[in-house]
Amino acid sequence: MSILAPEDDGPLLRVAGLSAYYGELRALTNIGFEIERGEILSIIGANGAGKTTLLKSLVGLMNRGRMARIEGRIEFEGRAIENLATEDIVNAGIALVPEGRRLFSRLSVQENLMAGAYLPRCRSTLKERLDEIYALFPVLAERRRQIVSQMSGGEQQMVAIGRALMSSPTLILFDELSLGLAPFVVDDIYRKVSQIHELGVTAIVIEQDMKRALHVASHVFVMLEGHVVLEGKPENVTEEQVSAAYFGTGIEGLG
Amino acid sequence: MSEDLYWTLIDIANGLLSGAMLGGYYAIISLGLALVFGVMRLVNLAHGDWLIVAAYIAAVVVQFLGFPPFVSLIVVVPAMFVIGYALQRYLLNRVSVQAMEEKGMSSNFGLMSPILVTFGMSIVIAHALLGIFASDATGIKNALSYSAIRLTQDLSISTLRLIFFGIAGAILVSVHLFLHRSHAGRAIRAASDDPEVASLMGMRTERIYALASAISLAVAGVAGVAVGMSRTFQPFDGPQFLLIAFGVVIVGGLGSIAGSLVGGVLLGITQVLAGTYFGPSAQLVAGYMLILFVLAVRPQGLFSR
Ligand SMILES: Nc1ncnc2c1ncn2[C@@H]1O[C@H](COP(=O)(O)OP(=O)(O)OP(=O)(O)O)[C@@H](O)[C@H]1O
Ligand SMILES: [Mg+2]
Numbered sequence: 001m002s003i004l005a006p007e008d009d010g011p012l013l014r015v016a017g018l019s020a021y022y023g024e025l026r027a028l029t030n031i032g033f034e035i036e037r038g039e040i041l042s043i044i045g046a047n048g049a050g051k052t053t054l055l056k057s058l059v060g061l062m063n064r065g066r067m068a069r070i071e072g073r074i075e076f077e078g079r080a081i082e083n084l085a086t087e088d089i090v091n092a093g094i095a096l097v098p099e100g101r102r103l104f105s106r107l108s109v110q111e112n113l114m115a116g117a118y119l120p121r122c123r124s125t126l127k128e129r130l131d132e133i134y135a136l137f138p139v140l141a142e143r144r145r146q147i148v149s150q151m152s153g154g155e156q157q158m159v160a161i162g163r164a165l166m167s168s169p170t171l172i173l174f175d176e177l178s179l180g181l182a183p184f185v186v187d188d189i190y191r192k193v194s195q196i197h198e199l200g201v202t203a204i205v206i207e208q209d210m211k212r213a214l215h216v217a218s219h220v221f222v223m224l225e226g227h228v229v230l231e232g233k234p235e236n237v238t239e240e241q242v243s244a245a246y247f248g249t250g251i252e253g254l255g
Numbered sequence: 256m257s258e259d260l261y262w263t264l265i266d267i268a269n270g271l272l273s274g275a276m277l278g279g280y281y282a283i284i285s286l287g288l289a290l291v292f293g294v295m296r297l298v299n300l301a302h303g304d305w306l307i308v309a310a311y312i313a314a315v316v317v318q319f320l321g322f323p324p325f326v327s328l329i330v331v332v333p334a335m336f337v338i339g340y341a342l343q344r345y346l347l348n349r350v351s352v353q354a355m356e357e358k359g360m361s362s363n364f365g366l367m368s369p370i371l372v373t374f375g376m377s378i379v380i381a382h383a384l385l386g387i388f389a390s391d392a393t394g395i396k397n398a399l400s401y402s403a404i405r406l407t408q409d410l411s412i413s414t415l416r417l418i419f420f421g422i423a424g425a426i427l428v429s430v431h432l433f434l435h436r437s438h439a440g441r442a443i444r445a446a447s448d449d450p451e452v453a454s455l456m457g458m459r460t461e462r463i464y465a466l467a468s469a470i471s472l473a474v475a476g477v478a479g480v481a482v483g484m485s486r487t488f489q490p491f492d493g494p495q496f497l498l499i500a501f502g503v504v505i506v507g508g509l510g511s512i513a514g515s516l517v518g519g520v521l522l523g524i525t526q527v528l529a530g531t532y533f534g535p536s537a538q539l540v541a542g543y544m545l546i547l548f549v550l551a552v553r554p555q556g557l558f559s560r
Contacts (some may be wrong), residue, residue: 026285032347059455061451061455064357065356065357065358065359066359067356067357067358067359085454086454086455087457089458089460090454090455090457091457094411095455096354096455097448098455099450102451103446104444104448104449104450104452105448106444107441107444107445107448111441114441115441115442115445115453115458118438118441118442118445118456118457118458119456119457121299123438126468163456167456168456207504245559
């Protein structure tokens with residue numbers, strides 16, 4: 001779905017001068033980038049580099065009072081969203097698959113998915129949307145009544161992705177999709193991500209596995225201590241450059 | 256069958272019956288408290304006082320509008336719903352764990368402050384009622400309050416208690432269906448699980464909390480009318496209902512609607528049987544002994560999830 005506005009020619013997402021703070025601690029420093037429609041941006045970075053904080057900033061989870069706050073500008077489809085509440089940002093078309101999945105543990109698979117379609121604009125098409133998700137993840141269809149806390153990590157990740165897709169997002173943010181999952185499960189999950197991308201959804205993917213991150217992406221970032229230290233297209237950056245940037249041993253920017 | 260055995264059995268049967276009926280009404284007293292705790296981790300120490308407020312609203316409606324006591328529900332329940340919504344939205348949400356964390360205070364402070372606020376509210380409500388209505392015992396009894404349905408020659412059941420048992424059952428079933436079948440109910444359950452992720456689903460948690468609190472007090476409103484119709488009440492009676500609610504929640508287990516009913520019925524039967532055999536003063540003691548017993552053998556309650 002797309003809302004055709006005059007700004008539609010510009011990038012889907014534009015971030016400028018973004019800094020984020022937890023109390024006194026600065027977790028992001030002056031981040032700026034743009035994403036065009038249809039891109040997949042991979043973000044690589046060591047633990048504590050600020051990847052999760054960046055995604056939280058995009059969905060309004062960092063402007064929650066004195067403890068977590070941001071400075072700078074975030075534009076989505078040409079509209080400033082940095083001061084919007086999370087609920088309004090989600091309504092505008094950004095969805096987050098959070099780190100650690102964070103399903104509603106006492107709800108069934110289907111109830112988790114339906115919770116994803118809570119927004120009024122999603123309710124009339126809820127049934128069709130559910131069918132689409134079950135077509136994408138047939139395993140979930142068989143287990144729709146199961147309580148999610150009794151499922152395997154991979155299945156839970158599918159529920160988390162399905163739940164985010166239920167709101168028909170234009171931009172979907174995946175935080176550490178492969179965390180704690182067996183390699184063959186991760187392969188499966190990334191096939192689904194490609195399928196979702198082919199449906200026209202733009203994505204930001206946070207991934208610790210460098211090869212996988214470079215493989216899936218049309219654009220790559222490496223983050224270190226709250227800065228973007230390397231940026232480029234996967235075909236233009238080498239694994240050596242990425243790992244040097246990852247560990248902060250040689251910093252060089254590429255176009 | 257000997258005469259003695261017959262009367263023993265009749266006493267027990269009467270105790271079980273009226274205890275069970277009492278339990279239905281205990282269940283709706285505790286439902287609101289459990290709901291608000293389950294969803295927001297908020298212990299509303301003024302829950303009993305709001306119940307008494309509802310009873311007074313009913314008394315005013317009966318006296319000045321001339322409604323029959325039962326019909327006062329159509330005023331009391333919406334009024335309590337609105338009070339519950341506003342209370343949460345404009346007062347309690349500001350002192351919640353999340354609100355405190357956003358202000359940079361420790362979450363311990365966030366757990367403590369609603370307790371202090373509702374404790375203060377309890378005192379304010381009781382004194383406000385005293386100021387308005389004086390300390391005379393009030394009641395909204397009518398003929399129904401004294402009528403009974405005779406099951407056998409020696410076995411009978413209070414009509415009012417039976418009606419309120421039916422209402423309690425209907426409320427428990429509807430709240431369960433609401434929480435499981437509606438968008439708003441699912442949102443309440445989702446927000447109680449993880450409020451941050453709930454907001455990622457577009458759920459406005461501050462409104463969802465307000466709705467949970469509104470339902471809590473609306474149900475307390477029904478309990479208030481039940482209290483008013485079955486006994487007299489005074490401004491400072493609130494805390495005894497809070498204690499009943501705590502007892503039911505401990506026995507039945509938090510967060511389970513079936514638990515409220517079973518907890519209420521067990522507590523009711525224990526109290527009535529103790530009253531029958533050891534006199535009225537044994538009622539409270541027996542209730543507390545049941546609570547202690549459950550705490551000792553199954554601290555999470557009989558029906559906890
Ligand atoms: N809730 C919080 N309160 C205080 N500091 C935080 C909080 N969350 C993260 N931080 C700090 O902010 C910095 C960035 O953390 P962030 O979670 O964004 O990193 P990350 O790149 O996602 O790491 P990981 O790979 O471990 O998920 C870290 O120094 C971290 O300690
Ligand atoms: Mg992270």
